[in-house]
C-alpha cells in the first residue's frame with residue numbers, strides 16, 4: 001500500500017478531532033464543568049485513527065479507561081460523548097457511565113471497561129459470536145501495555161488463538177502504566193513477542209506513524225475477516241499528558257516528554273500531507289476550523305442538554321419492555 | 324493530642340510496623356516511587372527501598388496470591404489493591420486461597436496477610452470505581468474485615484492487622500483520607516478487632532454506622548439532638564469479627580436501631596447486623612430495624628444520579644424520625 005492509497009486526510013481529521021476534543025475536555029475539567037477524573041488520549045491518536053479506519057459500524061470495539069479517542073474514531077458522536085462527560089441524559093450512556101465507560105453499542109462500541117484488562121475476554125467472546133453469526137465481522141480490543149500483565153488478557157488471547165477467533169488485540173504501549181515504566185513491569189522488550197506464546201502473529205508498529213498503523217491494522221483486520229485468526233499488534237506510543245487529572249508526572253523526565261513531543265503524530269501527519277501534496281496550509285486550516293466547529297457544537301449540546309431525572313437512577317439495572 | 328490525617332495515620336502505622344518488624348513489606352501498583360495513587364505510601368519507598376516497598380505490574384491476582392505465599396513463609400506482607408472494585412480480579416486468591424489456607428491445613432498454616440484496599444464512592448467515578456464491597460467477603464469464613472472510620476482507628480486497626488496471624492481485608496474510604504483527627508503517637512498503640520467504638524452516647528435510638536457513614540451519623544445525631552432526640556452512635560470498626568455484645572447492649576438500651584453504610588442495601592453489612600439483632604435482641608426493640616444504604620443499582624456517574632443512590636445525612640434523619648414516631652419518608 002503506498003501513501004496515496006491510505007485515506008490520509010480522513011485520518012488527519014479523525015486525529016485532530018480527538019486531539020481538540022481532549023484539549024477541550026481538559027479545559028472544561030479545569031473550569032469545573034466536568035466532574036470526576038479524565039484519562040486523556042493526547043499523543044496516541046494515530047493508533048485509534050489508524051485501526052478504526054478499517055472498521056465498519058457493525059464491527060465491535062472494546063476500549064479502556066482511556067476511551068474518548070477510540071469512541072470518536074469508531075463513530076460515537078462527539079456531542080454524545082461530551083454530554084456523557086457532563087453527566088447529561090443525552091450522553092451516550094445517559095449519564096450513567098461517564099468518561100471511563102463511554103461507548104455506544106449502536107455503532108459497535110461497547111461501554112468502555114475501566115477494569116484494566118477485563119475487556120480482552122469480552123473481545124474474544126464477541127469474536128466468537130461474530131464467527132458464528134457473520135461472514136466477516138470482527139472485534140478489536142484496545143488495551144495498554146500495563147493491562148498485558150493481567151491474567152484475563154493471557155486467558156483471552158490464548159482462547160482467541162486456539163479457536164482462530166476474528167479478533168485483533170491492539171496493545172497501545174505508551175511506556176507507562178500510571179506511574180509504572182514499561183521496563184519495571186516487563187522482562188521482555190516487546191509485548192508483541194508474547195504473541196508467539198499464544199500462537200498468533202505479533203507485530204510491533206510505530207504508534208505515532210498513522211500510515212504504519214493503518215497498514216498493519218489493515219492486514220490484521222483483513223486476516224480476521226478472512227477467518228484466519230487473531231493478531232496481536234503492539235503500537236509503540238506515548239501519552240503526551242498525565243495519566244489522569246491529578247498526575248504530577250514525577251516518574252518521567254521533562255526531557256523525555258520533549259523528545260516524544262517532537263514525534264507528535266499530528267504535526268507529523270500534517271508534514272506528510274504537505275510533502276505528498278495532499279494538503280496545503282489552507283487545507284489544514286480549514287480542517288482545523290471544521291473540527292473546532294464540531295467541538296464547539298458538542299460543548300453547546302452538552303451544556304444545553306437536560307440532566308437526568310432522579311427516577312432514572314433506578315432504570316436499566318435489568319431489561320424491561322420499556323427499554 | 325496532635326492531629327493528623329487518615330492517610331497520614333495509615334502511613335505512620337506502616338512505617339512504624341516496618342521499623343518494628345523486618346518481615347513487614349508492602350507491595351502493590353504504583354505504591355513505590357509514586358507513593359500510591361492516593362499518596363498513602365508517600366515517602367516509604369525512599370525510607371525502606373524498592374524491596375520492601377515493591378511496585379508490581381497490574382496483576383491483582385499475583386499481588387494477593389504472592390502476598391499469601393510470602394505470608395505462609397513467615398513474611399508479613401501488606402498488599403495494596405487500588406480500588407475495592409478490583410478485589411474481584413484477585414477473587415480466587417482472596418476467597419479460595421487466603422481465607423481457607425489455615426483451616427484446610429488443620430491450623431498448621433499461618434496467614435499474616437493484610438490487604439489494604441480503598442472503598443466507597445469518591446464522586447462520579449461510576450460503576451467500576453465506587454463500590455463498597457465489604458459484605459461480599461463477610462460471607463467467606465476465614466477473612467477478617469476492618470473498616471476504620473477515623474484516623475486513630477485507621478492507625479490502631481492497621482497495626483493489629485499487621486501484627487495478627489490472619490488474612491485481613493482493610494477497607495479505607497477514599498473520602499476519609501484527608502480527614503484529620505487526634506492519633507496517639509505511642510508506637511504500640513493498637514485497637515483490637517471485634518471492639519466497637521461508642522462514638523456518641525444517647526438514650527433514644529442507636530445508629531450503627533460503618534466506615535464513611537460514621538461522620539454522617541454523628542452529624543445526624545447532632546441534628547436530632549436539636550429536636551430533643553438523643554441518638555447513640557456506634558461504629559463496629561470491624562465487621563468480622565463483629566462486636567455483637569456492644570450492638571445488642573445499645574439496642575437494648577434504646578430499643579430503636581438504624582444501620583447506615585455506603586454499600587448497597589441488599590445483603591450489605593446491615594443485613595447481617597439486622598439479622599443478628601433480630602435473632603438476639605428482638606425483645607428489646609420498639610420498631611423495625613432500619614437500614615440506610617446505597618440503592619440497589621450500580622453507582623452511576625452523573626452527580627445528580629449518584630446523589631440519589633448514595634445514602635446521606637438526610638436518609639439517616641428520615642429513618643430516625645420514623646422510628647421516633649414520625650411518618651415514613
Ligand SMILES: Cc1ncc(C[n+]2csc(CCOP(=O)(O)OP(=O)(O)O)c2C)c(N)n1
Nearest residue numbers: 066114115116144145146147176177178409
Ligand atoms: C484491574 C485494575 N487494576 C488497576 C486499575 C487502576 N489503573 C487504572 S489505569 C491503570 C494503568 C493502566 O496502564 P495501561 O494498561 O498501560 O494503560 P494506559 O493507562 O497507559 O492507557 C491502572 C493501574 C484498574 N483500573 N483496573
